[in-house]
Amino acid sequence: MSVVVDEPAVRDGGGTSRRRHGRTLTAVALVLVFAVFPLFMSPFANLQVTLILVYAVAILGLDILVGWTGQVSLGQSAFFGIGAYGVAAGAVHGWPVWAGLLLGTAVAGVVGCLVAIPAARLRGYALGMITLTLPVVAVPLAKRMEAVTGGAQGLNVTIVQAPAWTGLAADQWRYYVVGVGAAIVFALAAALRRGRFGRAFDAVRVNEALATAQGVHVTRYKVLAFTLSAVYGGVAGVLYVVAVQFISPETLILTLSISMLAGLAIGGLRSLLGCVLGAAFYVVVPNLTGSVSAGQSYLLYGVCLLVVMLLMPRGVAPALGHAVRRVANRRERAAASGE
Amino acid sequence: MNQAQSRVLRAGVLLAAAVLSLAACGRGGTSSSGSQTPGITDTTVKIGASYALSGPLAANGTAAMNGAKSYFDAINAQGGVKMSDGKTRKIEVVKYDDGYDPARAVQNYKKLTTQDNVFALFQTFGTAPNLAIMDSANAEKVPQLFVHSGAAVFSQNQQAKPYTVGWQPTYETEGAAYARFLTAQDKDVTVAVISQNDDLGKAFVNGFTSGIAGSKVKIVAQETYQATDPTLDSQVTKLAASKADVLFSAIAIPKLTAGALSKSAELGWNPEHLLVSLVSSVDQVIKPSGLDGSHGIYSTAFVKAADDQQWATDKDVQDYIARMKTSAPGADPTVPNAAWGYGAAATLVKALQEAKAVTRDGLVQEVQSLSGAVPLLLPGLELHASLDGPPIKELHVQQFKDGKWSLVD
Numbered sequence: 213m214s215v216v217v218d219e220p221a222v223r224d225g226g227g228t229s230r231r232r233h234g235r236t237l238t239a240v241a242l243v244l245v246f247a248v249f250p251l252f253m254s255p256f257a258n259l260q261v262t263l264i265l266v267y268a269v270a271i272l273g274l275d276i277l278v279g280w281t282g283q284v285s286l287g288q289s290a291f292f293g294i295g296a297y298g299v300a301a302g303a304v305h306g307w308p309v310w311a312g313l314l315l316g317t318a319v320a321g322v323v324g325c326l327v328a329i330p331a332a333r334l335r336g337y338a339l340g341m342i343t344l345t346l347p348v349v350a351v352p353l354a355k356r357m358e359a360v361t362g363g364a365q366g367l368n369v370t371i372v373q374a375p376a377w378t379g380l381a382a383d384q385w386r387y388y389v390v391g392v393g394a395a396i397v398f399a400l401a402a403a404l405r406r407g408r409f410g411r412a413f414d415a416v417r418v419n420e421a422l423a424t425a426q427g428v429h430v431t432r433y434k435v436l437a438f439t440l441s442a443v444y445g446g447v448a449g450v451l452y453v454v455a456v457q458f459i460s461p462e463t464l465i466l467t468l469s470i471s472m473l474a475g476l477a478i479g480g481l482r483s484l485l486g487c488v489l490g491a492a493f494y495v496v497v498p499n500l501t502g503s504v505s506a507g508q509s510y511l512l513y514g515v516c517l518l519v520v521m522l523l524m525p526r527g528v529a530p531a532l533g534h535a536v537r538r539v540a541n542r543r544e545r546a547a548a549s550g551e
Numbered sequence: 552m553n554q555a556q557s558r559v560l561r562a563g564v565l566l567a568a569a570v571l572s573l574a575a576c577g578r579g580g581t582s583s584s585g586s587q588t589p590g591i592t593d594t595t596v597k598i599g600a601s602y603a604l605s606g607p608l609a610a611n612g613t614a615a616m617n618g619a620k621s622y623f624d625a626i627n628a629q630g631g632v633k634m635s636d637g638k639t640r641k642i643e644v645v646k647y648d649d650g651y652d653p654a655r656a657v658q659n660y661k662k663l664t665t666q667d668n669v670f671a672l673f674q675t676f677g678t679a680p681n682l683a684i685m686d687s688a689n690a691e692k693v694p695q696l697f698v699h700s701g702a703a704v705f706s707q708n709q710q711a712k713p714y715t716v717g718w719q720p721t722y723e724t725e726g727a728a729y730a731r732f733l734t735a736q737d738k739d740v741t742v743a744v745i746s747q748n749d750d751l752g753k754a755f756v757n758g759f760t761s762g763i764a765g766s767k768v769k770i771v772a773q774e775t776y777q778a779t780d781p782t783l784d785s786q787v788t789k790l791a792a793s794k795a796d797v798l799f800s801a802i803a804i805p806k807l808t809a810g811a812l813s814k815s816a817e818l819g820w821n822p823e824h825l826l827v828s829l830v831s832s833v834d835q836v837i838k839p840s841g842l843d844g845s846h847g848i849y850s851t852a853f854v855k856a857a858d859d860q861q862w863a864t865d866k867d868v869q870d871y872i873a874r875m876k877t878s879a880p881g882a883d884p885t886v887p888n889a890a891w892g893y894g895a896a897a898t899l900v901k902a903l904q905e906a907k908a909v910t911r912d913g914l915v916q917e918v919q920s921l922s923g924a925v926p927l928l929l930p931g932l933e934l935h936a937s938l939d940g941p942p943i944k945e946l947h948v949q950q951f952k953d954g955k956w957s958l959v960d
Contacts, residue, residue: 254665255665263654363750364678366653366679368683368686452654459653460679460683462652462653467606499658499662502647506647506648509647509648509650510605510648510650511605
């Protein structure tokens with residue numbers, strides 16, 4: 213392989229057995245903390261974590277396109293909206309949630325693919341401008357297609373109620389449902405990244421000419437990245453309606469797309485953890501700054517954004533990974549010299 | 552399986568068992584839903600609010616917040632609200648910014664009801680954020696009072712959603728007020744209508760259409776526009792061909808309204824203009840349009856405007872301006888949202904005072920039977936609670952004359 217990749221896609225298998233066990237233990241502990249969390253925390257905390265997972269899925273979709281494949285998109289909020297309206301409109305007509313999920317994500321994928329076919333020929337700012345039209349069109353469209361979308365008022369739904377046998381409150385049940393959904397799509401993305409597709413996306417990002425020379429069909433992979441990204445946006449929209457039980461055109465505005473892009477930059481490109489951290493920043497920081505001063509919440513949010521980008525220009529996840537690796541190496545060296 | 556792995560596995564199984572047994576206990580006693588008196592102490596009553604304090608509607612949200620604050624501050628300075636159990640309580644408001652994002656409004660709702668444990672929600676801002684909260688509030692029996700929106704959906708069915716209610720007249724009511732004004736003249740009038748092509752525009756037009764049914768007033772031409780349209784020139788040109796006597800502009804955007812007014816004059820049409828109250832600003836709409844009102848410009852109002860000279864000596868208006876100056880120095884008291892916030896706060900205080908039981912249900916019952924005066928309402932207007940509409944059900948028509956608005960009915 214002569215393709216230059218600034219970060220190896222495959223990092224498993226390396227490291228000492230001690231480090232591997234440490235990692236397994238950490239993973240088990242994380243899953244347990246995640247599973248127990250909603251049983252003890254307030255509905256507000258549960259909703260925040262649920263929303264973090266929702267936006268993390270959307271940001272992961274964006275990462276497939278931006279981080280993995282090196283394209284730009286300001287259209288993620290439109291795909292988010294398609295998924296959300298798919299499940300909400302389905303619920304209004306009495307469909308089960310899974311049918312809405314299928315419809316929402318399928319339509320998001322098809323639209324993503326259709327947009328990608330011409331867009332894949334563009335690069336940089338031109339591509340950004342094309343994708344910019346998606347949220348610009350999505351909002352008036354959502355207002356106009358009143359029969360499906362409920363017009364400017366949006367759709368109120370009651371879906372994903374906790375079954376009686378669980379004894380769980382609605383916020384707890386929805387936390388688990390969104391959590392499992394997010395875990396599945398994150399696992400799929402991780403598998404994809406490790407395999408043939410992940411390497412091909414890397415090749416397209418790093419050097420298109422070289423990728424072509426190696427037999428990677430650049431346009432085809434760009435369209436694929438766009439489609440996947442749109443499907444993830446659609447899934448996130450569905451999960452959003454599960455969490456919030458409401459969707460209206462105000463949600464699809466361009467600001468959401470920009471916030472997702474900012475979240476991706478904050479978390480760090482090409483990192484699953486980064487997607488979650490970026491989403492957490494987007495959800496939690498405005499709430500924290502709002503508690504400090506309700507009137508200045510977004511101003512303070514902006515300040516936090518700048519500070520993080522100045523201190524960690526590559527994002528929080530790479531900075532964290534770097535710190536952890538340094539500590540682990542030091543400890544190993546100390547252990548080795550001690551033995 | 553080596554030793555380390557089996558140790559991890561054993562720890563995992565143990566932890567999982569612990570989790571499952573804990574899950575059986577569940578989360579006990581942290582939720583306030585079901586309780587009737589959260590946020591009530593012997594000396595305070597805690598109220599929660601969520602406003603758009605950032606984003607495109609920040610100016611309106613901040614004005615609404617300041618208006619309400621200036622009234623609550625004044626009441627607290629007098630000692631507080633005397634409630635039916637004989638105790639006098641100060642009003643403590645916990646407020647958060649939602650940036651007009653429904654997802655953040657829902658988070659604020661959860662925070663206010665389960666962490667801050669407020670007694671009631673008050674004046675949550677905007678149609679979408681309130682819709683996102685409405686179902687939860689009713690399921691959890693949390694009063695969601697006097698929401699800051701003219702959408703009928705919050706008030707029209709209080710039988711089914713007793714915990715949610717609006718305050719200001721609905722957009723339908725406003726449309727009907729123009730119809731009443733025209734039909735009262737009892738002569739043949741032709742009307743051209745231009746409206747925003749969404750729920751808002753439709754609500755105005757529906758109210759108007761049902762108001763003129765069976766009268767001598769007839770709609771002869773109708774056009775719609777999108778909020779994103781740069782101008783309304785083509786719509787106004789088409790409407791001008793009808794040579795209607797009156798142009799009813801159910802337009803929600805000041806800049807477009809100003810353009811529509813000047814275009815109609817430019818075409819030599821000169822109809823009487825009916826402007827919805829959202830776009831009746833003298834500075835933003837009428838002055839830029841260049842019209843002097845000699846052919847008749849009308850709008851509606853239900854509160855006394857702080858900059859209207861006829862109220863310069865009115866006690867309500869003087870108090871309002873003085874209190875705004877104390878509580879929110881630098882804020883503009885002429886912004887309608889501030890006056891609405893002030894009036895809605897006064898309505899809440901009245902309901903707290905008169906509620907027969909100091910409970911959430913007691914408050915809701917009182918809200919559903921409120922009547923009487925609150926500060927800043929125009930002469931002749933009062934609260935008239937009912938289960939199918941907000942407590943304020945009427946507006947007065949005003950005419951633009953000599954550079955300002957004056958009431959005509």
